Structures are given as structure tokens and as C-alpha cells.
Amino acid sequence: MxxxxxxxxxxxxxxxxxxxxxxxxxxxxxxxxxxxxxxxxxxxxxxxxxxxxxxxxxxxxxxxxxxxxxxxxxxxxxxxxxxxxxxxxxxxxxxxxxxxxxxxxxxxxxxxxxxxxxxxxxxxxxxxxxxxxxxxxxxxxxxxxxxxxxRRVPRVRRLDVELPRLGAGLDGTRVVLITDTHYGPLDRARWSERVCETVNTLEADLVCHTGDIADGTAERRRAQAAPLSTVRATRARVYVTGNHEYYSEAQGWVDLMDELGWEPLRNRHLLLERGGDTLVVAGVDDVTAESSGVAGHGAHLPGALDGADPGLPVLLLAHQPAFVDRAAAHGVDLQLSGHTHGGQIWPFHHLVRLDQPALAGLSRHGSRTLLYTSRGTGFWGPPFRVFAPSEITLLVLRSPGRSAAPSS
Incomplete structure (x- = not known):
């Protein structure tokens, strides 16, 4: 011994x-x-x-x-x-x-x-x-x-995403994703207005913001975030927190987005119904919430799906792609994320890949779960994007057998 x-x-x-x-x-x-x-x-x-x-x-x-x-x-x-x-x-x-x-x-x-x-x-x-x-x-x-x-308004990236469990009544549902706007020291109020104008041309059923709205508190960056109130969607505008919210009084951002007409999906879900079929749209707090010390905040996927029919397809908003392991374990059909910025300034993407399972675009995880990772709508810190263009993403959801070829 x-x-x-x-x-x-x-x-x-x-x-x-x-x-x-x-x-x-x-x-x-x-x-x-x-x-x-x-x-x-x-x-x-x-x-x-x-x-x-x-x-x-x-x-x-x-x-x-x-x-x-x-x-x-x-x-x-x-x-x-x-x-x-x-x-x-x-x-x-x-x-x-x-x-x-x-x-x-x-x-x-x-x-x-x-x-x-x-x-x-x-x-x-x-x-x-x-x-x-x-x-x-x-x-x-x-x-x-x-x-x-x-500094430019991002180009729109469009792609069709087939979800095997999506009912025919929901075929063609248009989901617009913006994320990582990072309103910050450089005043981008006019840029914010133009981004929202572009989103409104896409005739979305659902508009999603997957966090990192700004660097700074809601009170300090309110003017830059205010144009988000003008975004239009036929069904809902939904939002989840990113890690940067937890550096800047996260609850203030949750309250402001609610005030601007966006529905914060804090470990909860809503139902999107069309043509007799239903899609569960769920959201979780960013994983950094768990160690932030902010009362009542923390990523909890079981709570987000509580009460949802397990036979229905699930669209999940989670700021970081790394959350996809939990999503796959719970049978989520599609997770939408940001966080990576596509690396923002080449070749920083190599370091990002050490921390995240995906850098940008659509990827499969497990037998069912798809992950779409946006390169982000704005930029963090250095006002440069080199070989990592920003994007506004239009995802058209397709039921089986109705997919069209993806395009950018």
C-alpha cells in the first residue's frame, strides 16, 4: 500500500x-x-x-x-x-x-x-x-x-436550413440573426440605425439577438442600442445575454431590451405556431452568468425547455457555440450562437478554435443538433475586421424535402 x-x-x-x-x-x-x-x-x-x-x-x-x-x-x-x-x-x-x-x-x-x-x-x-x-x-x-x-453595415448571409422534425406548416419560416453588436466607445448610433433598416428589409418572422449587445452599461450605451426598438418581426423579437453583459450590469441590459420591445429568453421558451405546426424557441443565459455573481442569472437548459412538448422541434439561442454539447444532449434541433466574431482579425481564429467547437457557419453536433455560428454583426475592441467579415444572417427553415441551395 x-x-x-x-x-x-x-x-x-x-x-x-x-x-x-x-x-x-x-x-x-x-x-x-x-x-x-x-x-x-x-x-x-x-x-x-x-x-x-x-x-x-x-x-x-x-x-x-x-x-x-x-x-x-x-x-x-x-x-x-x-x-x-x-x-x-x-x-x-x-x-x-x-x-x-x-x-x-x-x-x-x-x-x-x-x-x-x-x-x-x-x-x-x-x-x-x-x-x-x-x-x-x-x-x-x-x-x-x-x-x-x-464600420460598414454587414452584408446579409442567407441560407436554407433543413430541420427533419419541422412541420410543413413552418416551412419557409424566416429567422434573422444579429449578434455581438458591441456598441462601445466609438459612437455607432447611425450604424445601429442602418443595421436595423437592413434587418427590416428581410421580412422576418423571428428576429434573434444572441448577446454581447455592448461594452458598457445599458445607461451608458442606450443611444446606440435605441434603434433596436425599430426592428420588425411578424412573430417575435427575442434576445439572450452574452458574456459582455456580465461585465456591464447584465440585468440593466435585460431590462432595456424588454423596454425596447424584445423578449428576453432567460432560461425559458415561447412557441411559434404557423400552419398548424409549432416550433419551440428557447433561450438560455450565457454560461459566464454562472460565475458572474449576478443574482438569478445562470444558463439552465432544462428550465428553458420545461413544459415544452418533447416531440416538437427546438430552436435554441445560446451566446457561445460551446453550449452546443448541452444542446445536443437535450435533443435541440438548431442552436444559434455568436461570440467568435469569426476570429475578427486573422489569424486570431486559431486561438478562438482552442476555446470553441465552431468558428462560423453551419455545423452538425451529434445525430440531430445543428449549430449556426455567426461571425457577428459588430466588432469588439480594435475597430478592424481582417478576413472575418461581419454578417446579418437570414436563415430560412425548411421541413424535410423542401430545402433550397444555400447562398450568401
């Missing part, structure tokens, strides 16, 4: 050591990441064989150092207790800009340098300068394009 216990203890210690190192690394990540984001492009663009004139090198290095110091300070003032919108805009913009510069310094810088060397183009200094100008040019173009993509 003693020998076995000692053996287990030694094995546990061996497994615990790597875990503790990873945990220590994760604790220091907020300190390490900004240094890498600013130091790596500084080194690649200014100090790897370019031999710029001394004033250029000193000025460039000083700008990178200023960014390294200024970005965390601006973000802390913008998103911390002070909630200063101007500081948040500066910090978020610097974060997006340096992420793009870091990515393309590493990828394009390395590949281009290798290619020029293999082709025998110029000497070391000329190749280094070509790399610098190419990276700066590509980053500038991507940031300008990404800013325009983030």
Missing part, C-alpha cells in the same frame, strides 16, 4: 510540474504578450540588417517603445474602473494595429526574406529594407481595409 501510494504521489508530482509551469506562464501572459507584440516587429523592421540612418533607427525604436507603454495604459484607463472612451479607442486601435504588424512581420517578413535570398536579389541590407517596406505596406492596406469592413 505504501509503495503504491508513493508511486502515485511521484506520478502526480511529475504531472503537476508541467501543469504548474503552464499555469505560471498563463499568469504572466498579460505581461509577456504586449512585449512580444511590440518588440518582434521592432526588431524585424528596424534591427535585422537594414542599417537605417541613426535618427531613423532611434525614432522608430522610440515609437515602438511608446506603443508598448501607451497601449496597456490606454486600455487600462479605457476598460478599467475609469471607463474613459477616448482612452479605450486609442488602446483598442493600437492593439489591432500592432497585432496586424506583428503577424505580417513574422509571416511575410520571414517568407519574403527567404525568397529574396534564394533568388539572389540584392545584398543583405537591400533585402532587409525590401522586407520592411513590404510589411509596412501590407499592414497599412490591411488596416485601412479592415477598418472599412468593421
Amino acid at each position: 505504501t509503495e503504491t501510494s508513493d508511486t502515485r504521489s511521484a506520478a502526480g508530482d511529475a504531472q503537476g510540474a508541467p501543469r504548474s509551469r503552464v499555469q505560471r506562464l498563463m499568469r504572466h501572459l498579460p505581461l509577456i504578450a504586449p512585449v512580444l507584440l511590440w518588440a518582434v516587429p521592432c526588431w524585424i523592421l528596424l534591427h535585422t540588417g537594414q542599417h537605417w540612418p541613426l535618427p531613423v533607427t532611434l525614432t522608430g525604436t522610440a515609437l515602438f517603445a511608446l506603443g508598448l507603454i501607451g497601449m496597456p495604459l490606454a486600455m487600462a484607463r479605457g476598460h478599467g474602473r475609469r471607463q474613459q472612451d477616448r482612452a479605450a479607442i486609442v488602446g483598442d486601435t493600437l492593439l489591432g494595429g500592432v497585432w496586424v504588424l506583428f503577424t505580417w512581420s513574422v509571416l511575410l517578413g520571414t517568407l519574403l526574406r527567404l525568397g529574396l535570398t534564394a533568388a539572389g536579389v540584392g545584398d543583405g541590407q537591400s533585402r532587409a529594407r525590401i522586407v520592411t517596406w513590404a510589411v509596412v505596406g501590407v499592414a497599412a492596406v490591411l488596416l485601412a481595409w479592415g477598418y472599412a469592413e468593421a
Whole structure:
């Protein structure tokens, strides 16, 4: 017994050591990441064989150092207790800009340098300068394009979704999904109006908002959210909380959406009836509600489905795609989610996939459950979208044998 216990203890210690190192690394990540984001492009663009004139090198290095110091300070003032919108805009913009510069310094810088060397183009200094100008040019173009993509009204993505249990009377039901509007430091009241105008052209039976309405309290972002009251649907407008609501007085957002005419589906459901057939439309609080400390909030799917006929098809609103495991276990037919933003700024989607089972689009989970993950209608933080366009989604529900080809 003693020998076995000692053996287990030694094995546990061996497994615990790597875990503790990873945990220590994760604790220091907020300190390490900004240094890498600013130091790596500084080194690649200014100090790897370019031999710029001394004033250029000193000025460039000083700008990178200023960014390294200024970005965390601006973000802390913008998103911390002070909630200063101007500081948040500066910090978020610097974060997006340096992420793009870091990515393309590493990828394009390395590949281009290798290619020029293999082709025998110029000497070391000329190749280094070509790399610098190419990276700066590509980053500038991507940031300008990404800013325009983030600020425009999203394109409508349309697709037909066949649900085997959907009755013929509900065939053709039009469901519009908006999510992750993230009203925030940049005033987007006019953008919000135009989004709602676009939604109203789609003649929806059901309009859904799957959370992350804003960054900030309902009182603070009311003007940007107010156009949501103009959204039209023939049957219902429904809403569930996202994780960002729980950073910003979630109950205030629930109350405001109710005031604006949206029905908060907080672990409950309603019935959508047409042509003699019925669809259960259910919603749950975001999973972060469980640890938020907000009284009465928490994701509870059994509660959301309580009283519903188990033979009826179920459309579930849940902010995070990761909730789909619970949905599949309860036989949900279709879950609508957001949260991922499609990665928002490439190649951040690789990190998103470590946390979520789907990035964007339609996917199957289990024998019955479909998941549609929207890339989001707005943007979080950095005002850029690079290779991850925003969307307003029109899903046309089809009963068996009546599906049309999906289109965008």
C-alpha cells in the first residue's frame, strides 16, 4: 500500500510540474504578450540588417517603445474602473494595429526574406529594407481595409436550413440573426440605425439577438442600442445575454431590451405556431452568468425547455457555440450562437478554435443538433475586421424535402 501510494504521489508530482509551469506562464501572459507584440516587429523592421540612418533607427525604436507603454495604459484607463472612451479607442486601435504588424512581420517578413535570398536579389541590407517596406505596406492596406469592413453595415448571409422534425406548416419560416453588436466607445448610433433598416428589409418572422449587445452599461450605451426598438418581426423579437453583459450590469441590459420591445429568453421558451405546426424557441443565459455573481442569472437548459412538448422541434439561442454539447444532449434541433466574431482579425481564429467547437457557419453536433455560428454583426475592441467579415444572417427553415441551395 505504501509503495503504491508513493508511486502515485511521484506520478502526480511529475504531472503537476508541467501543469504548474503552464499555469505560471498563463499568469504572466498579460505581461509577456504586449512585449512580444511590440518588440518582434521592432526588431524585424528596424534591427535585422537594414542599417537605417541613426535618427531613423532611434525614432522608430522610440515609437515602438511608446506603443508598448501607451497601449496597456490606454486600455487600462479605457476598460478599467475609469471607463474613459477616448482612452479605450486609442488602446483598442493600437492593439489591432500592432497585432496586424506583428503577424505580417513574422509571416511575410520571414517568407519574403527567404525568397529574396534564394533568388539572389540584392545584398543583405537591400533585402532587409525590401522586407520592411513590404510589411509596412501590407499592414497599412490591411488596416485601412479592415477598418472599412468593421464600420460598414454587414452584408446579409442567407441560407436554407433543413430541420427533419419541422412541420410543413413552418416551412419557409424566416429567422434573422444579429449578434455581438458591441456598441462601445466609438459612437455607432447611425450604424445601429442602418443595421436595423437592413434587418427590416428581410421580412422576418423571428428576429434573434444572441448577446454581447455592448461594452458598457445599458445607461451608458442606450443611444446606440435605441434603434433596436425599430426592428420588425411578424412573430417575435427575442434576445439572450452574452458574456459582455456580465461585465456591464447584465440585468440593466435585460431590462432595456424588454423596454425596447424584445423578449428576453432567460432560461425559458415561447412557441411559434404557423400552419398548424409549432416550433419551440428557447433561450438560455450565457454560461459566464454562472460565475458572474449576478443574482438569478445562470444558463439552465432544462428550465428553458420545461413544459415544452418533447416531440416538437427546438430552436435554441445560446451566446457561445460551446453550449452546443448541452444542446445536443437535450435533443435541440438548431442552436444559434455568436461570440467568435469569426476570429475578427486573422489569424486570431486559431486561438478562438482552442476555446470553441465552431468558428462560423453551419455545423452538425451529434445525430440531430445543428449549430449556426455567426461571425457577428459588430466588432469588439480594435475597430478592424481582417478576413472575418461581419454578417446579418437570414436563415430560412425548411421541413424535410423542401430545402433550397444555400447562398450568401
